[in-house]
Amino acid sequence: MKQKDPLNIIITGVGGQGNFLLSQLIGxxxxxSGYHATIGETYGASQRGGAVVSNLRVSKEAQYGPxxxxxxxxxxLGLEPMETLRVxxxxxxxxxxxxxxxxxxxxxxxxxxxxxxxxxxxxxxLVKELSRKAWLVDxxxxxxxxxxxxxxxxxxxGALVGTGMLPLGPESFERELAESLKRDRLDIxxxxxxxxxxxxxxxx
Amino acid sequence: xxxxxxxxxxxxxxxxxxEAIARGALEAGIGFAAAYPxxxxxxxxxxxxxxxxxxxxxxxxxxxxxVALEAATAASFAGVRAIVAxxxxxxxxxxxxxxxxxxxxxxAGLVLVTCDDPGALSSTEEEDSRPVAKxxxxxxxEPATFQEEKDMTRWAFELSEELKTIxxxxxxxxxxxxRGDVRIGERLSPNREAKFVETQGLQYTTxxxxxxxxxxxxxxxxxxxxxxxxxxxxxxxPEKPGLLIVASGTGWFYSREAVQTLDVEDTVGILxxxxxxxxxxxxxxxxxxxxxxxxxxxxxxxxLEGNLKELVGEDPAAVGAVKFYGKxxxxxxxxxxxxxxLVTKAISGILGIEYVPVQPDYxxxxxxxxxxxxxxxxxxxxxGCPHRATFWAVxxxxxxxxxxxxxAGDIGxxxxxxxxxxxxxxxxxSAMGSSAGMACGxxxxxxxxxxxPVLAVCGDSTFFHAIIPALVSGVYNKANFTLLVVDNSAxxxxxxxxxxxxxxxxxxxxxxxIDIEAVCRSIGAKVEVTDPFDLKDTxxxxxDLMEDEGGVKVLIAKRECALVIGKKQKAxxxxxxxxxxxxxxxxxxxxxxxxxxxxxxxxxxxENGIAGIDEVICTGCGVCADVCPAGAIIREAAx
Numbered sequence: 157m158k159q160k161d162p163l164n165i166i167i168t169g170v171g172g173q174g175n176f177l178l179s180q181l182i183g184x185x186x187x188x189s190g191y192h193a194t195i196g197e198t199y200g201a202s203q204r205g206g207a208v209v210s211n212l213r214v215s216k217e218a219q220y221g222p223x224x225x226x227x228x229x230x231x232x233l234g235l236e237p238m239e240t241l242r243v244x245x246x247x248x249x250x251x252x253x254x255x256x257x258x259x260x261x262x263x264x265x266x267x268x269x270x271x272x273x274x275x276x277x278x279x280x281x282l283v284k285e286l287s288r289k290a291w292l293v294d295x296x297x298x299x300x301x302x303x304x305x306x307x308x309x310x311x312x313x314g315a316l317v318g319t320g321m322l323p324l325g326p327e328s329f330e331r332e333l334a335e336s337l338k339r340d341r342l343d344i345x346x347x348x349x350x351x352x353x354x355x356x357x358x359x360x
Numbered sequence: 361x362x363x364x365x366x367x368x369x370x371x372x373x374x375x376x377x378x379e380a381i382a383r384g385a386l387e388a389g390i391g392f393a394a395a396y397p398x399x400x401x402x403x404x405x406x407x408x409x410x411x412x413x414x415x416x417x418x419x420x421x422x423x424x425x426x427v428a429l430e431a432a433t434a435a436s437f438a439g440v441r442a443i444v445a446x447x448x449x450x451x452x453x454x455x456x457x458x459x460x461x462x463x464x465x466x467x468a469g470l471v472l473v474t475c476d477d478p479g480a481l482s483s484t485e486e487e488d489s490r491p492v493a494k495x496x497x498x499x500x501x502e503p504a505t506f507q508e509e510k511d512m513t514r515w516a517f518e519l520s521e522e523l524k525t526i527x528x529x530x531x532x533x534x535x536x537x538x539r540g541d542v543r544i545g546e547r548l549s550p551n552r553e554a555k556f557v558e559t560q561g562l563q564y565t566t567x568x569x570x571x572x573x574x575x576x577x578x579x580x581x582x583x584x585x586x587x588x589x590x591x592x593x594x595x596x597x598p599e600k601p602g603l604l605i606v607a608s609g610t611g612w613f614y615s616r617e618a619v620q621t622l623d624v625e626d627t628v629g630i631l632x633x634x635x636x637x638x639x640x641x642x643x644x645x646x647x648x649x650x651x652x653x654x655x656x657x658x659x660x661x662x663x664l665e666g667n668l669k670e671l672v673g674e675d676p677a678a679v680g681a682v683k684f685y686g687k688x689x690x691x692x693x694x695x696x697x698x699x700x701x702l703v704t705k706a707i708s709g710i711l712g713i714e715y716v717p718v719q720p721d722y723x724x725x726x727x728x729x730x731x732x733x734x735x736x737x738x739x740x741x742x743x744g745c746p747h748r749a750t751f752w753a754v755x756x757x758x759x760x761x762x763x764x765x766x767x768a769g770d771i772g773x774x775x776x777x778x779x780x781x782x783x784x785x786x787x788x789x790s791a792m793g794s795s796a797g798m799a800c801g802x803x804x805x806x807x808x809x810x811x812x813p814v815l816a817v818c819g820d821s822t823f824f825h826a827i828i829p830a831l832v833s834g835v836y837n838k839a840n841f842t843l844l845v846v847d848n849s850a851x852x853x854x855x856x857x858x859x860x861x862x863x864x865x866x867x868x869x870x871x872x873x874i875d876i877e878a879v880c881r882s883i884g885a886k887v888e889v890t891d892p893f894d895l896k897d898t899x900x901x902x903x904d905l906m907e908d909e910g911g912v913k914v915l916i917a918k919r920e921c922a923l924v925i926g927k928k929q930k931a932x933x934x935x936x937x938x939x940x941x942x943x944x945x946x947x948x949x950x951x952x953x954x955x956x957x958x959x960x961x962x963x964x965x966x967e968n969g970i971a972g973i974d975e976v977i978c979t980g981c982g983v984c985a986d987v988c989p990a991g992a993i994i995r996e997a998a999x
Contacts, residue, residue, distance in 0.1 A: 206739040221613030222538035227718030265735035
């Protein structure tokens with residue numbers, strides 16, 4: 157398949173989930189492989205429990221601006237399901253491919269009882285309805301099982317690479333992990349990455 | 361953060377705009393860097409601080425922006441290239457000294473980076489810094505790309521030395537706080553022979569205002585000449601465009617993308633201006649003369665737009681009839697930040713092209729399916745944040761006191777107490793240090809019948825930045841108020857930078873800790889200290905201090921930021937909800953835990969109708985156990 161240029165990827169989540177470290181990791185791999193990459197980030201006050209969105213734009217030709225236009229996402233990587241839906245409403249289109257973590261982080265509106273959080277079935281059906289292909293992965297649950305919730309992001313990165321939407325394969329990402337992580341953290345991260353990679357088989 | 365000192369020249373690196381600025385400064389051979397942190401500017405000096413020792417440069421977090429600028433200017437006077445960075449609010453603090461530089465001039469290259477925040481994404485306002493360049497006759501550069509963030513910063517030092525004045529580089533959130541690939545250049549070495557050399561004619565003073573003001577104008581004329589051939593200004597488009605876009609900063613990325621999206625490259629040209637004050641007049645006139653429609657795309661105020669119109673007005677015949685579009689015409693909004701959609705809409709409107717951004721079927725479906733399902737996330741205090749506990753005590757103390765007391769706020773994480781997670785306690789907030797300054801006024805209104813207790817709230821970093829003069833003024837003038845210092849031992853909002861109270865410098869050296877309690881006592885204030893996690897003690901002390909109407913009182917609520925603690929040590933407690941004791945909606949507490957206290961670690965188990973703990977988010981601070989009236993939240997010492 158011919159690579160779309162620029163490829164517009166939105167990585168979304170909630171403040172504190174490690175969204176920026178993840179987008180930076182992916183961006184580094186791309187730039188080291190000769191691509192232009194831009195990552196627009198929203199943070200500041202939104203770091204404290206607000207929605208956090210990275211706009212990652214990848215091109216062989218030129219550097220693109222830090223914001224993706226409405227309806228122009230090619231891939232949405234959601235670290236939190238409600239944030240995935242929020243991004244789809246603004247940046248989605250019939251061709252968009254989605255990988256989303258299934259574990260909710262409840263907004264105050266839900267904890268207070270003023271609104272309800274959609275059921276897992278509702279989320280699955282909405283995400284499918286609004287995308288060409290979608291995968292829901294239990295990244296946080298697997299990460300907890302592996303011993304550290306922050307591994308969820310590496311699992312999600314594995315799943316993203318598994319979709320084949322990026323212009324680079326798993327080896328490039330494993331090389332980046334090997335170069336950027338301390339040795340005692342490397343094995344568990346490679347394991348997490350491969351778990352994620354393996355999760356994305358059949359489109360849901 | 362990236363180690364910007366060790367990058368291989370010629371390599372491509374993914375850099376945050378602020379890191380690119382830091383690298384540009386290193387490439388220019390700076391020896392001195394200073395700032396007070398402020399989003400979105402903080403990573404410039406933060407990045408330099410990380411590499412200061414190996415790069416052989418001096419980097420400091422100054423107590424405020426004015427001191428940062430003064431210190432950097434001293435380095436320039438002594439022959440060492442210096443950079444100072446600040447956000448737009450910080451520029452206001454530095455302004456008094458900055459305006460003197462118009463007359464004193466500089467010696468070694470001196471560059472001030474101001475990072476504006478269109479849309480106030482992490483600011484209290486969205487002021488445009490650029491008019492200060494025109495006001496003070498300083499050259500102004502506006503980088504549009506990540507590469508330019510680096511290259512313009514580097515060049516700004518040469519320009520500063522050529523003109524002997526400070527050069528202003530204006531970045532914005534979307535370039536400072538975004539990342540892009542940057543090609544790395546060679547580094548120059550700093551001047552290692554700093555020396556202040558006296559000159560004739562009181563050069564470094566503002567005396568002889570007339571002649572020196574005249575000289576400032578001459579410098580700006582010289583800058584305009586230099587800008588005529590600057591590679592940071594460029595044009596792409598047809599010889600005679602039907603519409604000419606003049607773009608600066610982010611306007612260039614957005615305009616280029618909009619022209620591509622609308623497929624109008626044959627009729628629309630883009631003049632990208634990187635040197636926006638003074639304007640390269642000849643170059644600009646030439647381009648304006650080739651089109652009769654001009655759209656100006658810039659961030660925040662119509663600064664460039666106004667200056668272009670001024671240029672046309674000086675010699676209308678040289679340009680011919682031009683209709684301007686931009687912020688004044690309403691094609692680009694006056695407020696908030698730009699984005700590719702806004703610019704595409706503006707161009708399509710001017711050209712009369714139909715533009716449908718998203719397939720309407722999909723857009724309608726997406727909207728209707730997600731409405732009512734996706735809830736907003738209001739930024740609030742983190743799980744385990746000491747400020748939530750402090751404002752819980754404030755709320756209760758003010759209610760128990762019963763005299764209509766209120767809180768004057770300040771700038772920091774705790775400003776979020778204007779919202780639900782600080783129980784709406786802060787009633788006013790605008791500038792650094794203003795809580796105590798305003799309390800000085802409220803606290804001297806008793807002869808007009810004013811009887812309400814006044815609480816001023818500030819953080820530890822803010823205390824040093826701008827509270828101290830107001831506190832002195834309050835004691836001196838016998839104002840009646842209580843200052844609550846929420847001391848979390850960090851400049852938390854901007855990324856945990858050290859400050860004079862932390863015992864550590866920007867480059868990690870140990871330094872004497874300046875004790876807030878001792879400072880307040882030495883001024884003559886009555887001082888108490890509390891742990892905000894001890895809700896009862898904090899509430900009682902607040903009540904006592906508000907009772908005491910003898911002038912300025914200070915309560916220091918001391919507890920380290922939860923995000924800092926979380927990195928250093930394990931949770932103190934394991935929290936759980938006793939399902940037997942939590943009686944849910946029947947309790948009569950109106951779900952005080954999740955509905956009022958609103959810690960993100962507390963969740964509501966809808967199925968069983970009781971509270972719960974989210975183990976991924978809870979930091980184990982234990983405070984909620986004291987909030988639950990049924991004693992259903994159980995605090996157990998962590999293993």
